[in-house]
Amino acid sequence: MIAPQELRIGNYLQDREDNLCQVVELGKDSVYAPVIGKAGTKLPNKPIDLTEEWLIKFGLKNSEAGYKVIVKQTKFSAIKAKGFFSVWLAGPFGLYLVKLKYVHQLQNLYQSVFLEEITIKE
Structure with a gap:
């Protein structure tokens, strides 16, 4: 629960x-x-476990160095490691690393940083 x-x-x-x-x-x-x-x-x-499939649904593109997207001058990257994703945010405010395990955690982080909802891009 x-x-x-x-x-x-x-x-x-x-x-x-x-x-x-x-x-x-x-x-x-x-x-x-x-x-x-x-x-x-x-x-x-x-x-819901955060998976590569969910990152793709949310519009992140697969690259040699993980999954990436640029939103509002901020690079948003995710790399899978030991049962969770290390999410890097690099922008005018600096560089931050957050470890996420679930889809709702990614949704909450995205909304907090960009002040908008991350949406499924199907």
Whole structure:
């Protein structure tokens, strides 16, 4: 179970049958994240592991040195290492490294840095 304090409205999760869900409501001790495009969900929700497939869905391009995208003059790079991704942010504010394991963590970081949602680019 994931703590509601880690989430924002719009974060992606999975239900127990691995259906893609999206957070639509947060309470002090509760999360409501129904299956996208369906009426119900199989609770409880769980975090989605951040994978190379998810990086590509979010528009990062595969290169020899990992996955990259440039957003608002900031280089956003991700390299897989030991069960998590090292995410590098390099821009006018300096260079930062963050270790991420789940999709919602990437969504939250992206929104915090760029003040916009990262979206699926299908």
